[in-house]
Every structure is written in C-alpha cells, then in structure tokens.
Amino acid sequence: MNAPTAHNHLAPQIQQRTVPAEFLAELQVRFGAQCSTALVVREQHGRDESVYEVPPPVAVVFAESTQDVADAxxxxxxxxxxxxxxxxxxSLEGHLLAVQGGISIDVSRMNKVLSINAEDLTVTVQPGVTRKALNEAVKSEGLFFPIDPGADASIGGMSATRASGTNAVRYGTMRENVLALEVVxxxxxxxxTGTRAKKSSAGYxxxxxxxxxxxxxxxxxxITLKxxxxxxxxxxxxxxxPTIEAAVRTVIQVIQLGVPIARCELIDHNTVRMVNAHSKLGLREENMLLMEFHGSPASVKEQAETVQEIAREFGGNAFEWAVTPEERTRLWTARHNAYFAAIQSKPGCRAISTDTCVPISRLADCLLDSVSEADAAGLPYFLVGHVGDGNFHFGYLIDPNKPEEHTLAExxxxxxVARALSLEGTCTGEHGVGLHKMDFLVTExxxxxxxxxxxxxxxxxPDNIMNPGKIFSL
Amino acid sequence: MNAPTAHNHLAPQIQQRTVPAEFLAELQVRFGAQCSTALVVREQHGRDESVYEVPPPVAVVFAESTQDVADAxxxxxxxxxxxxxxxxxxSLEGHLLAVQGGISIDVSRMNKVLSINAEDLTVTVQPGVTRKALNEAVKSEGLFFPIDPGADASIGGMSATRASGTNAVRYGTMRENVLALEVVxxxxxxxxTGTRAKKSSAGYxxxxxxxxxxxxxxxxxxITLKxxxxxxxxxxxxxxxPTIEAAVRTVIQVIQLGVPIARCELIDHNTVRMVNAHSKLGLREENMLLMEFHGSPASVKEQAETVQEIAREFGGNAFEWAVTPEERTRLWTARHNAYFAAIQSKPGCRAISTDTCVPISRLADCLLDSVSEADAAGLPYFLVGHVGDGNFHFGYLIDPNKPEEHTLAExxxxxxVARALSLEGTCTGEHGVGLHKMDFLVTExxxxxxxxxxxxxxxxxPDNIMNPGKIFSL
Structure with a gap:
C-alpha cells in the first residue's frame, strides 16, 4: 500500500495522462455525432459547482444506451x-473534474423511466433521469421519490454520491433507497447487482x-429505486x-421523541435574509425551522401538535402553516434556492460548502461553536441544515480572486470537520469526498x-481508469 | 477468473487443508485455556442447523477481546x-462448517453492551451479544432493537448473514440497522467502517x-446499531x-396501501396445528396471519381498522387481539417455535429450509404454485413467512436416513428458487448463501x-483464510 499523499485543498493534484490519438479516432468512428471534442462542450463537462479550475476532458461521449456506455x-x-x-x-466536490484527463460520459440522454411497478413501490430508471422528472413520471400513480438534494440532480449522480437532502430524516438516503443497479x-x-426483492442475503x-x-x-x-x-x-x-441554539434544541427533542417528521431544516437568520431578497418572500428574518409532516390526517395533526409544544418550550414562536401545495412549493423552492440566493448576495463569489454530520445529541455542540468561529472570522456565509439528521452546511462565500479568503474558508x-469527527460524526453527510475531502476521509x-x-x-x-484521483490518492 | 464449479446441494465439497503443528502450538501458547482442541468442543462448533455432515475445526479459540480476535x-x-x-x-445454511478445516473463533464471550447512546438511538455491542440480551440491556432506556430472526442469534451472526425476521417489514434488516463496525x-x-452519524457519503x-x-x-x-x-x-x-391465497391477497393490499404494519406473518393451517401441539395453544387450525401494530394509540387503532377492513374483504374472520404483553409474548414465542414444533412433529427429522423473497406483487404467484408442488410431492413441511416483505420459508421435513427425501426436498x-428468480426475486431473503445456495447465487x-x-x-x-468455501467457489 502506498501511504496516502497529502492533498492540497486549494488546488487539486493534476496529472493529465496522455490519450492516444488512435483512441480518439476509434471513439469518433464508434460514436460519430454522439462524440464531441468541441471546447465549449468539453468545458461544460469539465466543471461542477466546486471551486477548482482543471483542464477539461479530451472528449465527451453522449451515451444513449447501456451498450454505448459499455462500448465507451x-x-x-x-x-x-x-x-x-x-x-x-x-456536484459540489469536484467529482466531475478530469484531473487525470480522459473522457466524460454524459448520460443525460439516458433519461427514460424504464418501468414503474406501482404495486411493489419500485421504479427502474436510466441514470440521466432527474429527480424532478422521476417525480413527474410517478405522480399519476400516487407515488413519489423522496430523496431531494436540492438541485435537480440526476438519479445516477445522486446514487454515485450517496445523496440525501431534506426528506432523509424520514425516508433515508440513496443508501436505503437504491434497491438494485445495472453497472458497466x-x-x-x-x-x-440485485433484484427487485425488498430484502436479500444473496452474497456481497x-x-x-x-x-x-x-x-x-x-x-x-x-437504477432500481424504492x-x-x-x-x-x-x-x-x-x-x-430567538437563537440558533433554541432551534437546534427543539430539533434534538423532536428527533429523540421519535416524531416521524418528514423534513426538518434549519435556516439561520442571515440566510433567511438572503432567501427573502432572492425569492421575494416575506419570511421573518430570524433563525427558522422549516418542517414538513407526512401521514394520515390524524397522524399529521398529532406530529404537528407535538412539535409545536416542544418549540414553544424553547421559545419558538410564529408557527406559520403552509397547507396548500402552492404555498409548500414556494417555501421549499426558497429553501432549495438558498445556495443561489447566497451566491447572488455577494456578486462574483463562489461558495465553499461544508457537509459535516454528527449524532443528533452532538448537534448543538458541533453547530454552535462553528457559528461562533465563522462569525469571528468575518467571512460572509450561509447556514442551512438537514438538522433532523445532524447534517448541516455552511457555505463560506469567497471572492475567487482573493486566495486569502479561500484559505480562510478552508x-x-x-x-x-475536526470538531465533527471528535463528536463521532462524519466529514460528509451527503456531498461525497470527490477532490475536496480526501484528507478528511483518511482522518475520519x-x-x-x-x-x-x-x-x-x-x-x-487495475488500470485506474474509472474517475481516477477521487476519494483517495492511488 | 475460474468458472464457478458445480456445487452439490446434498453434500458440500470438503477440502480440508493441512494445519501445521507449529500453528496449533503457537495458538496454545497465546490462548492457553481460551483454546480447546477437545473433540466435544470442536464438534459443537463444527455444526449448525443445516443438514450437512462435515469434520469439525481443529481447534476453538474463545475470544474475549478484539485483540484476541486480531491475534488469532x-x-x-x-x-x-x-x-x-x-x-x-x-445458521441454517452451513456457514459454520469447517469445509476447508481450520479453527473456529467463538465470540460468545465477547458479550458486552459497550455503550448505549439513548439520545441518538444507537448502541455499540460486541458480536457475541444476542438479540434478546441486547433488548434486555436497552429496555430500561425505553428502547428496543427490532431485528428478530426467531432464534436468539448473536448480533455478530445476524450482521454476517444480513438477517432480518418478523419486524423487517417496518424496521428493515441488518442492512439498514448496522451503522458501523469494527472489523479484524x-x-x-x-x-x-463508519461513525455514529446517521448518514455519510465518506467513501466506499x-x-x-x-x-x-x-x-x-x-x-x-x-457493531454499532440503530x-x-x-x-x-x-x-x-x-x-x-379460508385459503392461503386469501391471506396473501390481504397482505399484498395492506402493504400496497402503505400501512406501517410492524409485523405481518403467515402461518399455514398445517403449521398452526404443529404449533398448537408444541406450544399448547388453542389457535384455530386455519391459515393465519399474525400481525403487530406499533405507534401512538391513535395510529395503532387506525392501522388495525384498515387491516381488519381489508381482511374482511378477502374472507378473513375471527380477528383476535392480544393486547397484554404476556399474550403477545405467548403468540410470538409460538411463532418463533414453529421450526422446533415442526421438527418435533416427525421424530428424528431434519428440516430443509427455503428462503425466497419476491416483490410483494408476485407473492401469490410464487407461494401458491409452490404450495401445490409441495402438496403433490407428499413430503411433510411447515410454511411460515415474513409475507409483508414477500419472504417465506418452507421447511421440508426429511428423514436424514432417507437420501430420496433429501433429494426430493432439494x-x-x-x-x-427458479420460480422466485423468474418473478424478480432472490434465492435468500435473510438466511444467507453459506454452502447451500452457491449455485443459486450464480443463477440469480x-x-x-x-x-x-x-x-x-x-x-x-489473498490466502482465502476467512471462512473459505462459502458464498462462492474460489
């Protein structure tokens, strides 16, 4: 085993491999118009929402079938x-960047919902289907797919990063909701890698x-999903x-009481302000929990009453209900736009996003000290969290032209991360390791x-061709 | 890769490796009285609930700590x-049999509950803790561990076989309930292999x-558990x-309606008779569903009413309630003793247990044809099932001295299994592959x-020393 090499969080290690000319020629022959080497196309596939600058892949193949992927x-x-x-x-963590060169296989044209098995509550999709498209496709069956990482991500990408999002507190993550895969x-x-049976002990x-x-x-x-x-x-x-602590203490008690709350999000007062400005909402500019309850009418009522009572104990006020689908959509869209709202609050900035997740009993310890640290540092940030899971995100807003801001954010x-690990947590609840957290993974x-x-x-x-240079050094 | 070699279901492939005398000597030096080579001890560790006859391991180490396991x-x-x-x-599938010789590491003395984190709903245990001991240990905290494979299995064994049992329909299996492991x-x-965070995207x-x-x-x-x-x-x-079909159709509708039923077990009329004889119960000797509802009083009432209504539609009758803990324990103990009740119904017999699991919509197709086949074959059997998950077990009762019965059962x-696989199911819902299902795994x-x-x-x-000869040929 090689010792893990130190990884620079500010600039990834770039080791572009030579791509033989015959390879590109063969690729063109096999894929014709489905293969592009145009710079604009390559550049679009050579970046994600991370801050890294890396040369783009040498070509992009637009796969339309499993056979296309297998051949490529x-x-x-x-x-x-x-x-x-x-x-x-x-992706937020540099997953898509061609740090060792090579090609991008774009699966966005593989966007068919292959079979809906309403009776079994399963669906099989191609990887390019997005979560919103999936929900549109299954809505008429009275069904939904809860995993919701904010962005209208592809199911392939969500599976590859073990994504989760706002509904995970009740419905789990991609770990719990992918039943089986076809993989090249x-x-x-x-x-x-599996069948449509709900459970199995058949091998690894x-x-x-x-x-x-x-x-x-x-x-x-x-991908077969629940x-x-x-x-x-x-x-x-x-x-x-009145305080983040009051909000967090409320959440901890809700979870510990076993209330089957479906969504339980924290948005700090500062981020509420950014969201108001961006989404033209009139939310009270205080620390806020945004919650959702699912169930029978009786159960929803019971859950809501329990939570209201707990919130009141911790000084929560102004419980406001959104009952119509339109009101709910408006609220959740605003939540999902928090990232973009924050980015727009400081023109030209990029966000360095954190993703720690700790056991719920440690949430206050982890979060409150980090808020103090961020406030003391003076860097603007947004703070949102899937707090019902012990997961939250700071987004430190940096000027990409000021390396000192990047350094400070890191x-x-x-x-x-050090705090989260000392509290028995993880460096990444849902974004993945990518380029950004390779050292953290070793520590964790x-x-x-x-x-x-x-x-x-x-x-x-053995030849290290599958998305090399991610997760760990090799 | 080697082609998988054909595996004989009636007799496992035995390839005992030579164990050097120095090894045994070193083992004795390191472990002293914690190491036994007495035949009776070795024999006790060289069999499980499967039907196979295999020579026992050469020695048994009684590990008392992680260090003991690591050293062994x-x-x-x-x-x-x-x-x-x-x-x-x-184990039912020959997992413990020393088909290639070697030693058994008995972890039953590693039976400490290491830490209960009631606030986070997690517990960390040593592998020798049994599920009943675990539930005793956490009861006073108002908590329980739902996974319940019937036998009072060890948490280590349950994790190693991805076990589940009667509560899986609501609480999932060991797959969903093991949070993290320490592994030698x-x-x-x-x-x-993980932290106590509820979710993580940190690497493989x-x-x-x-x-x-x-x-x-x-x-x-x-093992850290939820x-x-x-x-x-x-x-x-x-x-x-009145019929198995009526019971199964009821279950399918209950699951498809999304009723969060905690347990939903089928016991066929024949097995009810065996259970009555064994556990001195006065259950009506008809096909029976045995169900349990968990929740708030309002939610339990709501669930029960929904299920009663559905059952009535399919001709279900004689809904009988067990409300006190004693009554419930009596019923579930009887369910768990079905295996032993069946064994005792034919003195000297062994049971060949099946373990298919199919999507719920295919349950009737899979189960009813298999009942007809078993009836036509004339071999006595018991039939119980975690039908809420699409999982059920036939136990064909064979006379071990009559190879023709063994052949017929297989x-x-x-x-x-062929039927279950054609219905998008699995050959094993919860027992594992072991020696018994190696060919089935390749087919599946x-x-x-x-x-x-x-x-x-x-x-x-690389030296194939960890429980060799199980799951697949190598």
Missing amino acids: VALAARHRVPVIPFGVGS TARGEVIR DLTRLMVGSEGTLGVMTE LYPLPEAISAATCSF ELNHKL AGAGAVDMMRTIKRALD | VALAARHRVPVIPFGVGS TARGEVIR DLTRLMVGSEGTLGVMTE LYPLPEAISAATCSF ELNHKL AGAGAVDMMRTIKRALD
Whole structure:
C-alpha cells in the first residue's frame, strides 16, 4: 500500500495522462455525432459547482444506451484512458473534474423511466433521469421519490454520491433507497447487482458498494429505486427562534421523541435574509425551522401538535402553516434556492460548502461553536441544515480572486470537520469526498479502512481508469 | 477468473487443508485455556442447523477481546489456516462448517453492551451479544432493537448473514440497522467502517460490504446499531383465512396501501396445528396471519381498522387481539417455535429450509404454485413467512436416513428458487448463501456479479483464510 499523499485543498493534484490519438479516432468512428471534442462542450463537462479550475476532458461521449456506455468504457479500458460519468453537473466536490484527463460520459440522454411497478413501490430508471422528472413520471400513480438534494440532480449522480437532502430524516438516503443497479464495470462488462426483492442475503452487497463510490468502480446504467405512496396529508410549517441554539434544541427533542417528521431544516437568520431578497418572500428574518409532516390526517395533526409544544418550550414562536401545495412549493423552492440566493448576495463569489454530520445529541455542540468561529472570522456565509439528521452546511462565500479568503474558508472547514469527527460524526453527510475531502476521509476512516477501499479499487479497476484521483490518492 | 464449479446441494465439497503443528502450538501458547482442541468442543462448533455432515475445526479459540480476535487471525494468516467466526450456531445454511478445516473463533464471550447512546438511538455491542440480551440491556432506556430472526442469534451472526425476521417489514434488516463496525481483517488488522452519524457519503460503504459477507472478508468485533423508541402502543392480532391465497391477497393490499404494519406473518393451517401441539395453544387450525401494530394509540387503532377492513374483504374472520404483553409474548414465542414444533412433529427429522423473497406483487404467484408442488410431492413441511416483505420459508421435513427425501426436498427448493428468480426475486431473503445456495447465487446474480464478489474476496483475503468455501467457489 502506498501511504496516502497529502492533498492540497486549494488546488487539486493534476496529472493529465496522455490519450492516444488512435483512441480518439476509434471513439469518433464508434460514436460519430454522439462524440464531441468541441471546447465549449468539453468545458461544460469539465466543471461542477466546486471551486477548482482543471483542464477539461479530451472528449465527451453522449451515451444513449447501456451498450454505448459499455462500448465507451471498453474502448477506454483498452487504451487506459480515464472515464468520468456526467449527469447534470451539480456536484459540489469536484467529482466531475478530469484531473487525470480522459473522457466524460454524459448520460443525460439516458433519461427514460424504464418501468414503474406501482404495486411493489419500485421504479427502474436510466441514470440521466432527474429527480424532478422521476417525480413527474410517478405522480399519476400516487407515488413519489423522496430523496431531494436540492438541485435537480440526476438519479445516477445522486446514487454515485450517496445523496440525501431534506426528506432523509424520514425516508433515508440513496443508501436505503437504491434497491438494485445495472453497472458497466471497468472492463466494459455489464452486471446487475440485485433484484427487485425488498430484502436479500444473496452474497456481497454490490449495490451498496457502488452507491457512493463516485464513479470510481463503474458506471451505473440502470437504477432500481424504492417509491413511496404520496402521503394522504402533508403540512409544512415555519417556526422562528430567538437563537440558533433554541432551534437546534427543539430539533434534538423532536428527533429523540421519535416524531416521524418528514423534513426538518434549519435556516439561520442571515440566510433567511438572503432567501427573502432572492425569492421575494416575506419570511421573518430570524433563525427558522422549516418542517414538513407526512401521514394520515390524524397522524399529521398529532406530529404537528407535538412539535409545536416542544418549540414553544424553547421559545419558538410564529408557527406559520403552509397547507396548500402552492404555498409548500414556494417555501421549499426558497429553501432549495438558498445556495443561489447566497451566491447572488455577494456578486462574483463562489461558495465553499461544508457537509459535516454528527449524532443528533452532538448537534448543538458541533453547530454552535462553528457559528461562533465563522462569525469571528468575518467571512460572509450561509447556514442551512438537514438538522433532523445532524447534517448541516455552511457555505463560506469567497471572492475567487482573493486566495486569502479561500484559505480562510478552508481553515474554518478544517476546524468544523475536526470538531465533527471528535463528536463521532462524519466529514460528509451527503456531498461525497470527490477532490475536496480526501484528507478528511483518511482522518475520519483511518488509514486501514482507506487502504481497504484502495485495495477494492485496485482489484476492480487495475488500470485506474474509472474517475481516477477521487476519494483517495492511488 | 475460474468458472464457478458445480456445487452439490446434498453434500458440500470438503477440502480440508493441512494445519501445521507449529500453528496449533503457537495458538496454545497465546490462548492457553481460551483454546480447546477437545473433540466435544470442536464438534459443537463444527455444526449448525443445516443438514450437512462435515469434520469439525481443529481447534476453538474463545475470544474475549478484539485483540484476541486480531491475534488469532494474524496467527492463522501467517500459517494460512482457515478461520470461522462462531456466535451461537443458529445458521441454517452451513456457514459454520469447517469445509476447508481450520479453527473456529467463538465470540460468545465477547458479550458486552459497550455503550448505549439513548439520545441518538444507537448502541455499540460486541458480536457475541444476542438479540434478546441486547433488548434486555436497552429496555430500561425505553428502547428496543427490532431485528428478530426467531432464534436468539448473536448480533455478530445476524450482521454476517444480513438477517432480518418478523419486524423487517417496518424496521428493515441488518442492512439498514448496522451503522458501523469494527472489523479484524484477513491480515489481523483492526479497522473501523463508519461513525455514529446517521448518514455519510465518506467513501466506499465498507459497513454494508461487511454486513452479509458471512465471515469471508473479516471478523466483526464491534457493531454499532440503530435503536428505536419502544412504541407508545402495541397491539397484536391473529386472523384466520379460508385459503392461503386469501391471506396473501390481504397482505399484498395492506402493504400496497402503505400501512406501517410492524409485523405481518403467515402461518399455514398445517403449521398452526404443529404449533398448537408444541406450544399448547388453542389457535384455530386455519391459515393465519399474525400481525403487530406499533405507534401512538391513535395510529395503532387506525392501522388495525384498515387491516381488519381489508381482511374482511378477502374472507378473513375471527380477528383476535392480544393486547397484554404476556399474550403477545405467548403468540410470538409460538411463532418463533414453529421450526422446533415442526421438527418435533416427525421424530428424528431434519428440516430443509427455503428462503425466497419476491416483490410483494408476485407473492401469490410464487407461494401458491409452490404450495401445490409441495402438496403433490407428499413430503411433510411447515410454511411460515415474513409475507409483508414477500419472504417465506418452507421447511421440508426429511428423514436424514432417507437420501430420496433429501433429494426430493432439494428438487422442490430448486423449483421454488427458479420460480422466485423468474418473478424478480432472490434465492435468500435473510438466511444467507453459506454452502447451500452457491449455485443459486450464480443463477440469480449472474457470473459477472459473482466474479466481482470473488475479485473483492481475493483482493481482501489473498490466502482465502476467512471462512473459505462459502458464498462462492474460489
């Protein structure tokens, strides 16, 4: 095993491999107009929402079928050329960047919902289907797919990063909601990792190994997901709190009491202000919990009453209800736009996003000290959180032309991660490791566990062509 | 890759490796009285609930700590001696049998509940803690651990086989309920596979890779689990049905309506008769659903009413309630004793257990044809099922001295598995592959996926010492 090499958070290690001319020629022959080497196309596929600047891939293949993906990977394998799967480009951690060169395989044209099995609450989709398109497709069956990372991400990307979002507190993450996969391996072979059975003890859990592997072990070409019946009743509410601590203490008690709350989001007063400005909402500019309850009418009422009572104990006030679908959509759209609202509050800025997640009993310890640190540093930030899961995000807003701001943001992130790890938490609840958290992963998991990951990677991808340079150094 | 070799379901392939005398000597020096080579001890560790006859391991180490396990494995690794972890011996599929010789590492003395984090609904235990002991330990905190495979299995064994049982319909399986592990690798190193955070995207999901790996990738030495608040209200009920089909149709509709039923078990009329005889119960000797509802009093009432209405539609009658804890315990104990009740109904017999699991919409198709087949074959059997999950077990009762009965039982099992796979199901919902289902796994997962499992196994355990000869041929 190599010792893990130190990784610079400010600039990723770029080691572009040589791509043989024959490879590109063969790619053009096989894919014709489905393959582009135009700079504008390559550049669009060579960046994501991270702050890194990396040269783009040498070509982009627009796959339209599993066979396309298999052929592209087999060709790349023959020439030892890196392959990076691309969904919609909403990664925050540099997952899509061609740090070792190679090609991008864009799966956005693989956007078919292949089969809805309403009776079994399962659906099988191609990886380019986005979460909103999926929900449109299953709505008429009275079903929905709850995982909701904010961006209208592709199901492939969400699976690859083990995404979650606002509904995870009740419905789990992609870990719990991907039932089975079709995957193109590093050799260009097509395998299936499971069946539509709800549970199975049939051998190693290849599905869960692939989910969250960030494209480093294979390209997902079909994904079978769990669906849920649209709740009979839904109600959303906002509640304002005098301090972040009061909001957080409320959440902790709600979760510990086992209230099956569907969504439980924190938005700090500063971010409420940004959201108001961006989405033209008249929310009270105080620290706020944004909650949603799902269930039968009786159960929703029961949950809401319990939560109101707890909130009141901690000084929560101005419980406001959004009962109509339009009102709810407006609120959640505003929540999802918090990132963009924040970016627009400081023209030309980029956001460095944190993603720690801690056990719920440690949430106040982790969050409050980090708020003090961020306030003291003087860097503007937004703060939103899937606090019901112990997961929250600071977005430090930096001027990309001021390296000192980037450095300061990373210092704050480092302190936050160190704090989260000391509280038995993780450096990433839902965004993945990508380029940004490679060192954090070693600190969190330990060299032995990361070596085990490397050993698996080497065994399944001996030429290191599948999204190389991500998760760990190799 | 080697082609998978054909596996004989009636007799496992035995290839005992030579164990060097120095190894045994070193083991005795390191472990003293914690190491036994007495035949009676070895024999007790060389069998489980499967029907196979295999020579016992050469020695048994009674591990009392992670260090004990690490030292035993490191010693075994140095001499390339197989290592088989042992919990309580309740496996049904031959997991514990020393088909390639080697030693058994008994973890039953590692039976400490290390830390209960009631506020976070997590607990960390040693692998030898049994599910009943765990529930005793957390009861006073108002918490419980729902996974319940019937036998009072060890948490280590349950994790290693990805077990589930009667509560999985609501609470999931070990896949969903193991948060993190400490594992001794094939080199005798100790790693941790996760934190206590509720969710994480930090690299490959080693926890889920280990859960269900049947001891072939490492020995679990600590297990962090999710806990649940004891429900405010619980009620159990039995309901009789004129036909198995009527019972199954009821279940399908209950699940499809999204009723959050906690337990939903089928017991066929024949098995009810065996259970009555064994447990001195006066249950109506008809096909029966045994159900349990968890929640607030209002929610339990609502669930029960919905289910009663559906059952009535399908001709269900004699809804009988068990409200007191004593009544409920009596019913569930009877359910868990179905296996032993059946064994006692035919003195001297052994049971060949099936374990298929199919999507709920296919349950009737899978189950009813298999009942007809079993009836036509004339072999006595019991039939119980976690039907809310689409999982059920036939137990064909064979005379071990009549090979023709064993052959007939395996033929029935083959037909059932083929049917389940054609209905998008799995050959094993919860028992694991072990020795018994190695061919089924290849049929179900495909040679490519099994090759991927083998590749992982070879990479993590190059000398093939961790429970060799299980899951797949190597």
